[in-house]
Amino acid sequence: MFPFVRVFSAACLYGAVTWAPAAVAQTPWQSYSNDQIKAGAAVCPTSDAQTGNFFCFALACSHDGPRAWTITYAGGASPGGAVQATLSINGRRAADFTFMEVPRPDYVELQANWEADRDALLSDQLVGGGSARLTLAAPNWTAGYDFSLAGAQAPIVNVVRTCPLPPPPAVMDPVARAQAEAAGFCQQMGGALKVSDDLVSKPDLNGDGREDLVVNWGALGCTTGAMSPYCGSAGCVHGLFVALETGGYKELLETNIRGYEAQTMPVITLHLHGGSCGGVGADRCVKYFTLDEALDLDELD
Missing domain, CATH: 2.60.40 (Immunoglobulin-like)
Incomplete structure (x- = not known):
């Protein structure tokens, strides 16, 4: 080489x-x-x-x-x-x-x-x-x-x-990773982890026929508090992961969003804090993304 x-x-x-x-x-x-x-x-x-x-x-x-x-x-x-x-x-x-x-x-x-x-x-x-x-x-x-x-x-x-950076290593189990991190946080707060039913969804984010993963950190809470520590005015932290042919997942993003849709083009629609569109928090902000050949997010105009 x-x-x-x-x-x-x-x-x-x-x-x-x-x-x-x-x-x-x-x-x-x-x-x-x-x-x-x-x-x-x-x-x-x-x-x-x-x-x-x-x-x-x-x-x-x-x-x-x-x-x-x-x-x-x-x-x-x-x-x-x-x-x-x-x-x-x-x-x-x-x-x-x-x-x-x-x-x-x-x-x-x-x-x-x-x-x-x-x-x-x-x-x-x-x-x-x-x-x-x-x-x-x-x-x-x-x-x-x-x-x-x-x-x-x-x-x-x-x-x-x-020279480009090497791609990050595949995430083998995004759900277990999120739960382990949240459990550690809850332990520091003197409580235990509690998980609601909407932790995971499995859309096809890139149209390749494989189930991908969306991890909703808002479903992770602590017994010491009523609200998830991973939610705020910008929504809850979500991790979007695309399944790799070789096994595991590539992490696309992990950030606060108010919601998402995965359409069939495929286009990924993210609902964000108003500040992401140059406004204030309450303003509507929607951005559209697709995946390139390297499975990186590209924002659509």
């Missing part, structure tokens, strides 16, 4: 604990793109043009895929399994990764998924940091690489602006 061998004019030596590193300088951070890569930001901590060995660390995306972290190297053994990695910035531990090998004929490639909770902050730290160290532990070897973050800002910012 990320063939850095063809990207850099200077190759990078893989200098690990198991193999003695050569005394060669870091290549600078680079932005790149090609027929396979939409945008990339990479650095090679060491390089050796004579042997052709290299080690590179990068953030990149293909033309049809989300952003991901990658390591490529030549001149060292295959990891023999998952590689646990720790990235430290300015001497402080910043992130942990699990890299998996992607088969390549002439070099070794490892990839780790972008994780929003970890990596949104990490990309800012890389841009603002001065130095970094990447420590790797594989079944067959261990390694450590130091590199400068000078010049990293423009390449990394370009990737973040250009």
Whole structure:
């Protein structure tokens, strides 16, 4: 997916604990793109043009895929399994990764998924940091690489602006998730969860013949109160989920609405707080949405 061998004019030596590193300088951070890569930001901590060995660390995306972290190297053994990695910035531990090998004929490639909770902050730290160290532990070897973050800002910012985020993981049981969260809230309030009959409806939101889910959080209340804590002047919180062919559901939205209809085009009609249409709370506000090929909501004019 990320063939850095063809990207850099200077190759990078893989200098690990198991193999003695050569005394060669870091290549600078680079932005790149090609027929396979939409945008990339990479650095090679060491390089050796004579042997052709290299080690590179990068953030990149293909033309049809989300952003991901990658390591490529030549001149060292295959990891023999998952590689646990720790990235430290300015001497402080910043992130942990699990890299998996992607088969390549002439070099070794490892990839780790972008994780929003970890990596949104990490990309800012890389841009603002001065130095970094990447420590790797594989079944067959261990390694450590130091590199400068000078010049990293423009390449990394370009990737973040250009490359899409990975899709969120499928929600396997939206109803159980909602009930568990509400039960925890009720416990904090000194009560227990109570559930009314209108918790779940199963319309076909995208016209594919599968039952989708609408979870009405207004049906979740606590024994300590008469009203659901998930309702207000904007209506009750509703979660809309579309069933995936591979199992589970994709969450379309989870917000306060006053009502909805799922029509046969398919068009999803949402009745919202008047402020969503530029008015005041009591004003009528109706918006219409459809689903695109990626199962994202598109508002209709």
